[in-house]
Amino acid sequence: MAPLAEIGLLLYPGAQLGAVHGLSDLFSVANLLMTRRLADAAPRIRVSHWRGREDGGGAARVFDTDPGAPGEPDFIIMPPAVIAPITAEEAAPLADWLRERHARGATLASVCAGAFLLGETGLLEGRAATTHWFYANDFAERFPAVRMDADKLVIDDGDLITAGGLMAWTDLGLRLVDRLLGPTAMLETARFLLVDPPGREQRHYSAFSPRLRHGDAAxxxxxxxxxxxxxxxxxxxxxxxxxxxxxxxxxxxxxxxxxxxxxxxxxxxxxxxxxxxxxxxxxxxxxxxxxxxxxxxxxxxxxxxxxxxxxxxxxxxxxxxxxxxxxxxxxxx
The missing domain is CATH 1.10.10.60 (Homeodomain-like)
Known part of the structure; x- marks a missing residue:
């Protein structure tokens, strides 16, 4: 069965590989649990990793759970940074690539200092965003047009999602599982991994998830x-x-x-x-x-x-x- 959606993880300079592999495992667990419950009828998530090209021309796949399959990511996640946020110079070619993906319907998401790369796209201007409290003031100075709210763990604004703390990749990952596979799959995944499910996903009424991958640019x-x-x-x-x-x-x-x-x-x-x-x-x-x-x-x-x-x-x-x-x-x- 073809995957329900593809989630791409962006390996930008300084990205925390632990979060990349942790998210990959989280989505794999969600797929496994769905297959055990629904067998061949189970929807699943395709996971890919992307790295910036050496010539500065965007990013290329370096890992794919469905190698050779057509399509491009429906969601692109910018994981935390290991030590310091990405610089504007380092971010420029990737920011262009991310803007192009967003214009074609991809939802962009960041964790912790990954918000700085998302900020460089300009897409957060006039929007609310969160990042790790340690970086909140630096982010506000670098991106004054963004409404920084470091009190929020996750801000889901439909086509742009930001998660705050260094380990908030678990909250973001579960949120995406809830969006794509439903609340039961999210709760089963959280229980399997022995992590607390984020409060918003425990509601009985799903958050609004607009269709963005329809191909009508206007x-x-x-x-x-x-x-x-x-x-x-x-x-x-x-x-x-x-x-x-x-x-x-x-x-x-x-x-x-x-x-x-x-x-x-x-x-x-x-x-x-x-x-x-x-x-x-x-x-x-x-x-x-x-x-x-x-x-x-x-x-x-x-x-x-x-x-x-x-x-x-x-x-x-x-x-x-x-x-x-x-x-x-x-x-x-």
Whole structure:
């Protein structure tokens, strides 16, 4: 059976090989457990390693669990650095290659100081990101247009994912297993490896994972814009202009590429950001509604219930941090 998706691990100068091999083993364990449970019907993850070319022309495969198979990575992970973050000069050729992969639909992810290589792509500008607390100030000085949030262990922004601590590759790896193989596979993998599953993956309601590998460049451009802006000011006319298409043509192509109408897509995007705030902050539901672009809190509650199956208050009680649940003021669901 062909693999469900390919995850590429980038061996940039100074990358921590322990994390590269650990992630490779984690995905292999997930595949093994899926095969034992579902036999020939089991989906699986293809794993590859990539190293920068000596001539500076991007990166080439140096390891592949499916050698000779066609395709390119759906996800590219930049692991931690062993001693110090990559320099801008070292990063330049790889940053170009990463931007090209992202433009073709790949999701980019970093761990710890790997965020510096992701930062050099320019794709994080205006977006939230995390890295190891030790490097947070250096990152903020080097990339002032990025909203650094070193308090977060993982920030999953759809097409860009950043993980903080040196060992946060386990959290990132489990998050990707959850995305690709589902929560049961994620929990089985965590149990097998004797590591704690990340809290967000234990929810009963999956995070929004947009389709990005559909091959429609005009629609992908709009998706990247929506992800960066949080879906604000995302009128049909604005999205069609961004795509360079007539509204009727845009609607047809957007639904074909993403599986959702633009309105539903933006609702999922906003609810995803609201979930994060409900899980990790004490902000009121009304404040969160405003933050994610809803002027009417009642409309936000209805959309949240439709997407997740829970009201915002019930969601916070079930999935919020203990301190958040204790501190949150009572309010209507």
């Amino acid at each position: 629609i992908l451009k709009v998706q990247h814009w929506l992800q960066a802006s949080g879906g604000r000011d995302a009128t049909l006319d604005a999205m069609a202009r961004k795509a360079g298409l007539e509204p009727r043509t845009f609607l047809r192509r957007f639904q074909k590429a993403t599986g959702l109408k633009p309105t539903a897509y933006c609702q999922h995007l906003r609810v995803g950001k609201a979930r994060e705030m409900l899980e990790t902050t004490t902000r009121s539901v009304d404040q969160i509604a405003w933050d994610v672009g809803y002027a009417d809190p009642g409309a936000f509650r209805r959309v949240f219930l439709k997407v997740t199956g829970l009201g915002p208050r019930a969601y916070r009680q079930r999935f919020g941090l203990l301190a958040v649940r204790e501190a949150a003021p009572p309010e209507e669901a």
